[in-house]
Amino acid sequence: MHADPFALRALLGASAAPSRRAISGESGVTLPPLIDHHVHLHLIDERALPGGGIAGVVDLGGDPVGLARRPVDGMPRVSYAGAFLTAPGGYPSGRPWAPDEIVRIATDPSDHPGVPGGAATAVGEQASFGASVIKVALNAAAGPVFDPAMLDAIVSAARGHGLPVVAHVEGERMTRLALDAGVDALAHTPFTEALDDDLIGRAAAAGQTWISTLGIHQGDRAATANALANLEAFVAAGGTVLYGTDLGNGDRRVGVLVDELRALDRAGVRGEALVRALCDPWPAAAAAGVSTFVPGPPPAALDDVAEWLGRATVVPSEELIHDDH
Incomplete structure (x- = not known):
C-alpha cells in the first residue's frame, strides 16, 4: 500500500512524494536533495556521503585551489567558502587540522584589490576560485579577531562580489559583532554564551541564518545548553535554520546524522521545517x-521524522516513479 500523499505532505511539506524505484520496485518517499551546510572535506571520506543520504555539502574552510579543481558534476555536489579569513594569530591558524592552505590572514581594510593582506584581496581570491560564500573566523576564545572596521570591510568586499558572509562566532560578544557587521549566516548556533532576547530578535529580523552543528558539543553540558536555548529562541523569533554538522570535527558517521536532527527537533525545527533545513540549497x-x-513506510508522526530521515539515500531522479494518485 502506498503512502497517502496528502497526509505525507501535511507532515513533511509539499516537496515530499510517495514513490518507488523503477528497477527494484522498492516503495518509499522522495524529497529534494539533502545538504549538509557545514563540512570540511579535507577531514572526511566524502565518498560515503551519498550512500548516507547527503547529496550536497557546503565546505566552510578548505583549500580554495583544490576546491576549484573539483569536477563540477561530481558527488556530492559541493559549494564552498575557500579559506578561512582571520586576523593575525587568529583561529584556526596553527591548528593541526588547519594547514596553511586553508587560512588567509587579513590585516588591512583596503578595498583595493591586490593590497597585501587587504580585505578586498582576501575576498577576491576566494571569489576567483569559485567560492559561493565568504567565511570569517570570529573566535575570541582562541585568539585575536577582526575589529569592527576590518570586519565591515570584508563584508563590503563580499557584497561587491554578490557573496554572503558566514562567521564562526565563539567567545563573548562575537555574535553581536557579527550581527552589527551585517554577517549573513553563522557557521554554528552560538554556544559560548546565552544570548538575550533582543539580540536574538535582531538576528531573526535581519534575516540572519544559523547553521545548527548542535552535535559537536556532546560531553560539554554548558555549550549544549547554550546552543539549544539560543536556537529554540531564534526559531521562536522566526529565524532561519539550516542543517549542518561540522563533519570532520570528531569521529562521526559520514551522512545524515540522526542525533543532529533530534537536537533540531528539540529546538522546534520539526516536520516540514526540518525538511526545509536539510533541503535548502x-x-x-x-x-x-x-x-x-x-x-x-513514511513517518507516522512528528516524533518519528528525525529517525526516519536517517534511512535516506541519494538516487538518480530518473530512477524514481512518483505515486501521487
Whole structure:
C-alpha cells in the first residue's frame, strides 16, 4: 500500500512524494536533495556521503585551489567558502587540522584589490576560485579577531562580489559583532554564551541564518545548553535554520546524522521545517539530477521524522516513479 500523499505532505511539506524505484520496485518517499551546510572535506571520506543520504555539502574552510579543481558534476555536489579569513594569530591558524592552505590572514581594510593582506584581496581570491560564500573566523576564545572596521570591510568586499558572509562566532560578544557587521549566516548556533532576547530578535529580523552543528558539543553540558536555548529562541523569533554538522570535527558517521536532527527537533525545527533545513540549497543552486529517497513506510508522526530521515539515500531522479494518485 502506498503512502497517502496528502497526509505525507501535511507532515513533511509539499516537496515530499510517495514513490518507488523503477528497477527494484522498492516503495518509499522522495524529497529534494539533502545538504549538509557545514563540512570540511579535507577531514572526511566524502565518498560515503551519498550512500548516507547527503547529496550536497557546503565546505566552510578548505583549500580554495583544490576546491576549484573539483569536477563540477561530481558527488556530492559541493559549494564552498575557500579559506578561512582571520586576523593575525587568529583561529584556526596553527591548528593541526588547519594547514596553511586553508587560512588567509587579513590585516588591512583596503578595498583595493591586490593590497597585501587587504580585505578586498582576501575576498577576491576566494571569489576567483569559485567560492559561493565568504567565511570569517570570529573566535575570541582562541585568539585575536577582526575589529569592527576590518570586519565591515570584508563584508563590503563580499557584497561587491554578490557573496554572503558566514562567521564562526565563539567567545563573548562575537555574535553581536557579527550581527552589527551585517554577517549573513553563522557557521554554528552560538554556544559560548546565552544570548538575550533582543539580540536574538535582531538576528531573526535581519534575516540572519544559523547553521545548527548542535552535535559537536556532546560531553560539554554548558555549550549544549547554550546552543539549544539560543536556537529554540531564534526559531521562536522566526529565524532561519539550516542543517549542518561540522563533519570532520570528531569521529562521526559520514551522512545524515540522526542525533543532529533530534537536537533540531528539540529546538522546534520539526516536520516540514526540518525538511526545509536539510533541503535548502543555500548558498548555491540545488544539486540537479538527483533526489533523496527514503525507503519503507513514511513517518507516522512528528516524533518519528528525525529517525526516519536517517534511512535516506541519494538516487538518480530518473530512477524514481512518483505515486501521487
